[in-house]
Amino acid sequence: MANILDVSTEDNLQYQFFPISSGSVQFKVRTANDAHVALTMGPQESDPMYEVMIGGWGNTKSVIRKNKTKPDKVEIETPNIVNGGEFRGFWVRWDGGVVSAGREGEAIPFISWTDPEPFPVGFVGVCTGWGATGSWKIEEGAEFDTPDKLEYRFGPVAAGSLELNYRGPHNCHVCLTSGPAEVDPMYEIILGGWENTQSVIRYCRQKPDKVTVPTPGLMNANEFRRFIIEWKCGRLAVRDGTTGQVIMEWVDPAPFPVTHFGVRTGYGARGNWRILHFARAGAASQQLPPPPSAPTAAALFSAPPGYPSSAPVGGGLxxxxxxxxxxxxxxxxxxxxxxxxxxxxxxxxxxxxxxxxxxxxxxxxxxxxxxxxxxxxxxxxxxxxxxxxxxxxxxxxxxxxxxxxxxxxxxxxxxxxxxxxxxxxxxxxxxxxxxxxxxxxxxxxxxxxxxxxxxx
Structure with a gap:
């Protein structure tokens, strides 16, 4: 897990900022009302800025606001969502302009908004106000459990990859869909199935499976195993998140747009998950040893007279x-x-x-x-x-x-x-x-x- 940061906030609506390296933050907060989270480019309140206000207006509703301007981008009723006597867990995520917040242990956000003009987030700020002080425990990433029950829990994706860590004895199930439900078309990836002996890629819950590979001992009930799932132009690939090695892949001749993922366990297995920032998934391939350089192709044409071998930089580029x-x-x-x-x-x-x-x-x-x-x-x-x-x-x-x-x-x-x-x-x-x-x-x-x- 990422390092945990303990923060106390006064009743003064002044943000305390810290840098963030991923596209999500998980935290626990104890406050009577008005837990505010700011997402900014720098360590201060300056435009552009997102604000996620949880338990505002006397702990009755929550909103997402941009650049401190009204009307709020989205507003929902959330009575008693925070509590001054106990810590409540939440996560905030931003991916490709989608800003969302959810409760700890729930993959589906309770509030979400898509910014048509997103900006790079480098810092997260927290504060309380309007009669409330707060205690915070802040960390990056989101972690939750799945019971021994074959029901998917869904969350949004905003990129062509998903990075996850799974701890469980077997049967790590991930689906990719065009909505937050088990609807066709759907890709299913079963890792460590059949008592942790093999893994498959399945399409629309139909057999025979599109890909079946032996993966004995892939999962472990006592330690997290990291995986990366990528989809692009119909190519679906599952990688070992540590080495970047492809475990299995399949090309869909008629791909569909993926907007959500789901996770579950079953067949006697309970699982613990960490879903990390989707955009970081490509980093795994950088850990691979460099392969041999691409072979030299013979030049098909010789450069004609007047064509230089290099050209000066021009224009306003x-x-x-x-x-x-x-x-x-x-x-x-x-x-x-x-x-x-x-x-x-x-x-x-x-x-x-x-x-x-x-x-x-x-x-x-x-x-x-x-x-x-x-x-x-x-x-x-x-x-x-x-x-x-x-x-x-x-x-x-x-x-x-x-x-x-x-x-x-x-x-x-x-x-x-x-x-x-x-x-x-x-x-x-x-x-x-x-x-x-x-x-x-x-x-x-x-x-x-x-x-x-x-x-x-």
Missing amino acids: VWVDAYAGNVPPGAVVGGQDCSGEPLYVARAPHEGATLPGKLVGSHGCAYVPWGGQEHGKPEYQVLVGGPVNWVPTSGSNIPPGSFPGGETEDGEPLFVGRVNHEGSITTGKVQQSHGVCYISFGGQELGFPEYEVLTS
Whole structure:
């Protein structure tokens, strides 16, 4: 678990701030009314800011407010939700603009709002007021139990991945759905089933299972086991959260939009869960040892006269630091995912190189191609400004004015390119000596001899 922070708040509506590294915070608070939680970019009250007010108006209702302005974004009746004589547990989560709060042990929030213009949250503040003092115990992450009962408990997802820790003897069941209920279509992932001997991927509760793999001893009743579940363009993958190794995967030929997850245990098993910030799931792949570098492709074309091997940076383009899926104003749109989500031009360091790639905001990270694999990066730079043009080319032909977006570990310039692949327009890196544009897609690094290159 994360470190626990004990805080006392006076009856003065002055927030006490502390930094946060994930997209959720869990806490217990003892107060008669008005437990206020602020989410900000810095350690002070300044716009932009979300406020989640629990047990306000004499402990009768709760609201979500942005930038201290009224009307409140959402308001619900919550009589006696907090108590001045005992600690009550809650969690607050923010993912891809979805701000929500729930009770400890409950996956479904009691209040939620989607911000059309989200901002990166770096700090959490707590305070009490309106006649109330408070005692707080604050920690990151949310933990809850599931009984020996085959009923899913649901929560929202705002990204293409879910990171979880499970402690139980067997039968860790996770479903992915388009709503907070067991409705078709639905993916089911059963980890450590059949008395902790095998794991499966199931579609719409139908047999035969889409994937079955032996996983003896996968679960442990005495320790948490970490897993990452990813879904993207129909590819469903389950990874070991410690090593990043793929346990099983399946490609759905007719994928559906996933908006919720559910968890349960059964068949004689009780489980304890920690559901972590969804956007952090891609970090596991960074722990893998680096694979061999991608093979060199023969150049299909020689550079014609007048085409330089590198080009100076031009126009009004700059690289801006960002993280956790945040998109700076003026970001250059490079294409779109197969789901229709816009993809932005981004880059990130990896193994001594600076690699152009793509930012997928809903995934909470940028992706860069290297060594035959797709690598998720929660911290990255986004290309901002313009104007830009995309020029069709092929092989090693780098047009004049092409924008250098990075360099290999050996110092070779890399340019920003994009290709049309499986219903997506995906940005990546152009390596002139290889004569291809590499993109990251479905966990892999793919090379294309025909592509478009960004010019300024």
